[in-house]
Amino acid sequence: MSTPSQSKEVLDISVRPMSDADLMEARRIFRVAFGTFIGVPNPEDFRADREYVFTRWHADPGAALVAEVNGKLAGSNFATNWGSFGFFGPLTVRPEFWDRHIAQGLLGPTMDLFAKWGVREAGLFTFAHSPKHIGLYQKFGFWPRFLTAVMSKRVNVRKASSVRYSAQGEEDRDGALSACRKLTDSIYEGFDVTSEIRAVKSQSLGETLLLWGGESLEAFAVCHCGEATEAGRDTCFIKFAAVQPGPGADRAFERLLDECEALAAERGLGRLEAGVNLGRSEAYRQMLQRGFRTDFQGVAMHRPDSPAYNRPGVFVLDDWR
Ligand SMILES: CC(C)(COP(=O)(O)OP(=O)(O)OC[C@H]1O[C@@H](n2cnc3c(N)ncnc32)[C@H](O)[C@@H]1OP(=O)(O)O)[C@@H](O)C(=O)NCCC(=O)NCCS
Secondary structure, eight states, X not given: OOOHHHHOOOOXXXXXXXXXXXXXXXXXXXXXXXXXXXXXXXXXXXXXXXXXXXXHHHHOGGGEXXXXXXXXXXXXXXXXXXXXXXXXXXXXXXXXXXXXSHHHHHHHHHHHHHHHHTOSEEEEEEOTTOHHHHXXXXXXXOEEEEEEEEEEEEOOOOOOOSEEGGGSOHHHHHHHXXXXXXXXXXXXXXXXXXXXXXXXXXXXXXXXEEEEETTEEEEEEEEEESTTBSSOTTXXXXXXXXXXXXXXXXXXXXXXXXHHHHHHHHTTOXXXXXXXXXXXXXXXXXXXXXXXXXXXXXXXXXESSSOTTOSTTOOEEOOOO
């Protein structure tokens, strides 16, 4: 009988940026890894209607890493640059290589990317019930804080009145990007999610909705719509939404959710999905009042152990998946 130390020889792991030739295998590993961990009957088909790997790589190829063992793809990780804030995931490793330090091999260079980008704080979303996941990320300075709920509701058709980013001319689009940047900066200094708006436009993943109040932007939502996006079948997924802080933010949040539902209806999608950190207590409560129910929840882990923008009074939707 072999002892654990005999059966686990040290692997020769190399980490490099992901290339387009890796995408199919990276997606297969992504599905098998999550499908195996969650315990679905056919892991290879896990979330087959949703896309993360191709879309994130196209959005920022330099932010995607793969790990190889003997020239064979063993895992991957994606980092996201939101200005002064960064997060990573999905991080996945082939199940036959679990517990062989491949995730840690990917996380070191991921932390280097955050350092290169100069992010002030970083985060991730993970399984709150898994000691392995929490322990692994703690090694890299991330600490569990509030839960993040991934919620959904059925869509009721509503009339839309927001401006569609994709319908604007180039000059107006530049103005809209600056306004979005200014809005998120007022929530958390240096916060900038315009890369998501650009990715949705350039890859036709959905739409960005802009809610103007006179000259200033009151709120915006970056939505993925349908299959082959992060939303999946019959779903409009609010990848990111934010409301200008201050009096009336709750009302603008409600109007923004109306607009998201109207977009879903317009696209023939029956389900609206969005994530909210429970530290954003008013936003979470408003989602519940509106009829959203939690489909599943995970824990937000932060580096350093401080709230960043997951705090009361902040009307932001996102989940760092
Ligand atoms: C989660 C996942 C990426 C980890 O990859 P991995 O290559 O197996 O992880 P590593 O071997 O690098 O690290 C395992 C570490 O977990 C930690 N860990 C494991 N069990 C633990 C426990 N009970 N308590 C505390 N820490 C624990 C240890 O720090 C361990 O490292 P060590 O052996 O050096 O002490 C992989 O299991 C996977 O693909 N899972 C399915 C998809 C997924 O869940 N992705 C992450 C979503 S956030």
